[in-house]
Amino acid sequence: MFMSVSSPRIRVLLRQANRVAASGKRVAAENLYRQIVEEAPDAAPAWVGLAKVVLDPAEQEAALERALMIDPNNADAKIGLTALRNGQSVVEALNPEPEPAEKAAEPEPVTTAARFDSVQSRAETAEPVVETADEGLKAAEQGLEEQLEGAVVTEEALRCANHPNRLTHLRCNKCGKPVCAKCVRPTPVGYRCKSCIREHEDVFYTATAVDYLIAAVIALPLGVVSGFIAGRLGFLVIFFAAFAGSVIARIVHRLIGRRRGRWMPFLVAAAVVIGGIVPLLPFLLAFLLGNASGLIGLIWPAIYIVIATSAAFYQMK
DSSP states (O other), X not given: OOTTOOOHHHHHHHHHHXXXXXXXXXXXXXXXXXXXXXXXXXXXXXXXXXXXXXXXXXXXXXXXXXXXXXOTTOHHHHHXXXXXXXXXXXXHHHSOOOOOOOOOOOOOOOOHHHHHHHHHHHHHHOOOOOOOHHHHHHHHHHHHHHHHTTSSOOSSOEEOSSXXXXXXXXXXXXXXXXXXXXXXXXXXXXXXXXXXHHHHHGGGOOOOHHHHXXXXXXXXXXXXXXXXXXXXXXXXXXXXXXXXHHHHHHHHHHHTTTOOOTTXXXXXXXXXXXXXHGGGXXXXXXXXXXXXXXXXXXXXXXXXXHHHHHHHHHHHO
């Protein structure tokens, strides 16, 4: 059932949804399936599972048709759709009552000698255990399942703290806030909401308001000088731009005491952009006065702005 789903996380969530559905918690299972198809719309098993827990026949048919559109060979979707169109229950068609098993014959008593011979025979013929990639994948999925354990907390659906119109059964493992699949992020210690992740990241951002002021005062003049140089290099600006952007970022980083700020990369990048635009003002003025040939001079400075800005931004990250 899970072979068509490539994401280990989605496979784990599918197993949880199937367990919740099997336990009779229809509302909880429906919301889990809806979260899965929202995050992974190509998960055919999730659409089949959703068809088994929703009450509206039209929605059941739409879910099964979507599953067949994704996986035309999905046997469960074919069986469920056929049953639905014949007026039968999708759940009963996909989960038939098991036939009563015949009474097994009483086993003959096994002597101690026979038991010893059987154990010895199995030991002699046993093959060595070889760890495969599938076993490694199962171990990874088991780790994900342990992280998600307890995420489905109750049968009663909660509302996402960031999207009140979305029902969810997931909670941040730090603050306990209910979050939908789009608001949760995997971390080495479990799934957390964006607010808790941001709070954790703030510990590493030690730049002050003075550091931002220093960065602006330093980066803007350097960006202007670099922009004037780039405007006279022609095609060589391709090689100069990345170097100039990195140097500006390194100088700023050193002068602010190597402290990091959440918005510092954006500030330095903006300074480089402004510095690259200043030399273009004469060309823009010529264009406004009717000299269309002035646009030709914008090509290399524009290339400089794109490359230098990117280099400065990622150097400050």
